[in-house]
Amino acid sequence: MTKEHGDRRDLGLSLKLLWGDRTRPPRGRPPTLTLDQIVAAAVEVADELSRTEGIEALSMRAIATHLGVGTMSLYRYVPGRSELLDLMLDHVIDVPDDEPDDERGWRGILADEAREHWRLCMDHPWYPFVDQSQPLLGPNSMRGLDRLFRRLRPSGIDDRTLMMMFIVQNDFVEGIARSHLNERRAERRTGMSNEEFWQTQIPTLVDALESGDFPTMADLADDTFDSAYDEIFEFGLNRLHDGFAAFIAGRAG
Missing domain, CATH: 1.10.10.60 (Homeodomain-like)
Structure with a gap:
């Protein structure tokens, strides 16, 4: 093992x-x-x-x-x-100086936290690949969590729910980051860009689509596969927060 x-x-x-x-x-x-x-x-x-x-x-x-x-x-x-x-x-955890009178609300605070986490993964491409199933909290990670919860608590959401939201968001960010970094690593390792990689498949895929065996795939919009990872990240983050918002509103009702 x-x-x-x-x-x-x-x-x-x-x-x-x-x-x-x-x-x-x-x-x-x-x-x-x-x-x-x-x-x-x-x-x-x-x-x-x-x-x-x-x-x-x-x-x-x-x-x-x-x-x-x-x-x-x-x-x-x-x-x-x-x-x-x-x-x-x-x-590698950078904790910014605190700012008074944070009025962004939980969604703005978590969104900025997610984007900072994304930048951390891009700046240090090894970070999301280290096994942290049993993480140790050091001074910087503890300081970052202390700052985050101090800013989130005025939302009125209980600490346990806030922690679960934070964990789900972190797992989302690192999952997308790993996919993006693996693609970039493959480009450097093989010397073939992602665009070149897909271009080599086009003749075979066109033949497959024209066979009539995959009618739904043949009918997809031209821009179906055009999303970059930065766009996928922002889309997923917003939908994740939409889900949190619906959950919080439903529980309050």
Whole structure:
């Protein structure tokens, strides 16, 4: 059975690294690096590797090479790749400064949160592919949740419902992001654009449609398949929020 990121990590050490003193290694000679430098370098390496390969390609050796140090020196700061991934996931979360008098309402707040999450996935293409079935809450993720719920609570929606709305939205964003990133990765890996990929199929598909075996497909509008992922994302997000709004209104009635 394949082990996922969370199966390999030392939970206690990950929590200690996330919430403890990160300025120096726990033992050995005076430090030449900081843990934050290692995490930032790991994010840079993962960003580059994940444009053509998966997060599986990230290794302690690749990070050490990027930093110009020996691989074993990294283990003075972090026990392994799994714990490092926990630190990376928290590192890339950017929590904006709070703004007073937020009047966007729950829908505007969640929409902006979703678009920020989408940008995070696009900026760090490895992020939505890391197994977070048992996520660790670090300082940045905790700060982000604290800020989000502080803004959402004036809506009057109970905390449990707000959390379920947030989880459903996050899963939607990351699902669409993975599809989009897989398409982009395939383009780089094969050297064939998505448009070229579909162009190679057109003669075969035209023959199939003209056979009469697929009358509904043959009658589809010309622009049926023209939606880009950004458009699909916005369409799905709005329909998701329409569903939340209908649920909230029905419960209030």
